[in-house]
Amino acid sequence: MGNIGIIGSGLVGSRVIQHLTSYSHPLVTTNHFNVNHVNGCDVVVLAHGAPHAALAAVLLGQGCHVVSCCDDLEDTMTMLDLAPRAQSMGRSLVVGAACSPGMTGLLVNHVSRAFDAMDEVHVAVHGTGGPRCAHQHHKNLAGTSVGWHDGEWLQSPAGSGRELCWFPDPVNARDCYRHASAEPILLQRVAPQLQRITARVSATRRDRLTARLPMLSPPHKEGGVGALRVEARGTRNGVRHVEIVGMSERIASVAAAVAANVAHVLATQPVTPGVHAVGAPELPNGEILDGVLATGLTLHQFVGT
Structure with missing residues (x-):
């Protein structure tokens, strides 16, 4: 080897x-x-x-x-x-x-077999790994997010677009927001036929309000249990179909x-x-x-x- x-x-x-x-x-x-x-x-x-x-x-x-x-x-x-x-x-x-990106691409490839045609993927992630990951999470909430919408790249402020996303137990429901992630760019390469791609991350009100400031307290050596969710939409047997897969585990x-x-x-x-x-x-x-x-x-x- x-x-x-x-x-x-x-x-x-x-x-x-x-x-x-x-x-x-x-x-x-x-x-x-x-x-x-x-x-x-x-x-x-x-x-x-x-x-x-x-x-x-x-x-x-x-x-x-x-x-x-x-x-x-x-x-x-x-x-x-x-x-x-x-x-x-x-x-x-x-x-x-x-994890996101990475595991998400594997899951998109995996669930694509459940469709005759898959045209949307919406990803959400909760949690961070080590301190560098926590700093990246903080930075991503202060930048500009990108999304793929009907063949065009759209830019939106990170921290906008609140959506309640359900993750596998024990994480359950979390408010998630757009963030400056490479996820949509890479998923568009994974599945070029997709018409819509979004990526969100869970965040608290404090996370969003302080995103453009230095971190107020040092991050933990490792975050708690994180989670990942991939929602794919498309058609199967002539009707609209949705598949949702996820994972609950430490992000690192x-x-x-x-x-x-x-x-x-x-x-x-x-x-x-x-x-x-x-x-x-x-x-x-x-x-x-x-x-x-x-x-x-x-x-x-x-x-x-």
């Missing part, structure tokens, strides 16, 4: 190491100040805080496949522009390999499981060179999802009317 490097030793990075150890991959671990330590690795997982784009470009130039756990909108857009570099080197860069655990299994795939089988989103048809998404669920995570499906 190919060598895999992991940059970052926080909650996500340490759990990526645990998962990849179970696959018996030779591992090299370091922080983003000592990237020379991962020279010669076949795959490198970027599990530290944003930005990732500059480092991803260097690693691609060294002949490494790269897996990024970043969900920062601007950083993700910069990484998408690295497609010519990845293709020229014959390597792959997988962006948004985390979901992100690590996705990143580790994407890295495992890149290290063990050929993937078309370029920049890919998790869930895109160029990746073996069924195999990745099976690997994620094998870590002990459980999918929930809404059944009712």
